[in-house]
Amino acid sequence: MHTGTGPRITVFAAALAATFGAAYGVGTGLAPVVEEPAPAAHDEHGAPVPTAGGDDGHEGRKSAPAGGLQISEAGYTLDLDTSRVTAGRRTELSFTVRDDQGRAVTAYRREHDKELHLIVAARDLGTYRHLHPARAADGTWSTPVDLPRAGGYRVFADFTPARRGAENLTLGADLAAAGPYAPRGLPAPDATAETDGYDVRLTGALRPERASELRLTVSRDGRPVTDLQPYLGAYGHLVALRSGDLAYLHVHPNGAPGDGATKPGPTVSFTATAPSAGAYRLFLDFRHAGKVRTAAFTVRAGQTHGAAPGPSAHTAEPDTGHGH
The missing domain is CATH 2.60.40.10 (Immunoglobulins)
Incomplete structure (x- = not known):
C-alpha cells in the first residue's frame, strides 16, 4: 500500500x-x-x-x-x-x-x-x-x-x-x-422524475437481497422517446446509492444497442438487487438529442413503484452532472 x-x-x-x-x-x-x-x-x-x-x-x-x-x-x-x-x-x-x-x-x-x-x-x-x-x-x-x-x-x-x-x-x-453548510434531507419517494424537459417514470420494485426488474420510461412533451442514443454502449445506465452509508450499486440495462431485440426507448429495463431494506437514491443516465441527462428517484427497497404519490412540499430537482 x-x-x-x-x-x-x-x-x-x-x-x-x-x-x-x-x-x-x-x-x-x-x-x-x-x-x-x-x-x-x-x-x-x-x-x-x-x-x-x-x-x-x-x-x-x-x-x-x-x-x-x-x-x-x-x-x-x-x-x-x-x-x-x-x-x-x-x-x-x-x-x-x-x-x-x-x-x-x-x-x-x-x-x-x-x-x-x-x-x-x-x-x-x-x-x-x-x-x-x-x-x-x-x-x-x-x-x-x-x-x-x-x-x-x-x-x-x-x-x-x-x-x-x-x-x-x-x-x-x-x-x-x-463553505457555509446547511444540512438537508432526502427527497420523498416518487415514481416520476423531470429533468431538462424530459419525464421519466419508474415501475417495478427494488428488493432486498433479491433480483428484480426496474423499468424506466422516458417521454418528452407527453410523447414517448423512441430514439434514445447509445451512451457508453447502452441506452441507459443506472447507479443506486443507499441512504445513510452510500452503499453503491452499478447496474446495467437488460439488452444492448444492436443486439436485434433491444429498442432505443421509450423504456430501459434493468435488473438490480438491493443489499438491504431501506431508502435508496437511483440515478438514470440517458442520452437523447446528443446530450446526456440524469433523472433521479428516491425509492424504498421492497416497495413497488408505478403509482406516483403526491408531491412533497420539500422536494426539488436534484443537482446532477457529467464529465466526459
Whole structure:
C-alpha cells in the first residue's frame, strides 16, 4: 500500500469529523434518513449478490460489504490526492489507484467504453456527478469538478484492473467541500422524475437481497422517446446509492444497442438487487438529442413503484452532472 495514503486519510477523516460532525452533504428535500442493516457483497458491476451460489431469489443470506464502502479491497487502494475542495469553485480532482505494493495501476480493462467510471455524490444524495477522468502515463487520474454546496461527499472509482483474474471493484473515499453548510434531507419517494424537459417514470420494485426488474420510461412533451442514443454502449445506465452509508450499486440495462431485440426507448429495463431494506437514491443516465441527462428517484427497497404519490412540499430537482 502507498506509504503516504494512511496518514493523509487519517488527518482528513479527523478534519472532516470536526468540520461536519455527524451530518453529511447538502441536497434537496426533507425526509427521515433510514438506518440500514449490514450491507451485501457486490457483483462485477457493484450490484450485491448472495454469498452462496447465484441469485436464486432467497433472502436472508449473510453478505460481505457492498461496493464503495471501502477505500481498499482485493489488494487495491484508492489514493485520493484531492481530499478537500471549495463549494462553487471549479477544482481539479486527482487520484491514483495503487496495488498491494504501493505501485500506481496503469493498465485497466475497458468496460462500457471507459477504463474507469468516477461517481461523486453528496452524503445526502442531493448532488450527483458521473465523471470520466483522464489518466496520465504515471497512473494519475484527474478531472475538473464543481460541487455546488458545502458538505461531505463520497468519491467512487468503478474499474477493473487488467491483471489476469482481477474482478471489477468499486472503491470509495471521502471528499469535503468547504463553505457555509446547511444540512438537508432526502427527497420523498416518487415514481416520476423531470429533468431538462424530459419525464421519466419508474415501475417495478427494488428488493432486498433479491433480483428484480426496474423499468424506466422516458417521454418528452407527453410523447414517448423512441430514439434514445447509445451512451457508453447502452441506452441507459443506472447507479443506486443507499441512504445513510452510500452503499453503491452499478447496474446495467437488460439488452444492448444492436443486439436485434433491444429498442432505443421509450423504456430501459434493468435488473438490480438491493443489499438491504431501506431508502435508496437511483440515478438514470440517458442520452437523447446528443446530450446526456440524469433523472433521479428516491425509492424504498421492497416497495413497488408505478403509482406516483403526491408531491412533497420539500422536494426539488436534484443537482446532477457529467464529465466526459
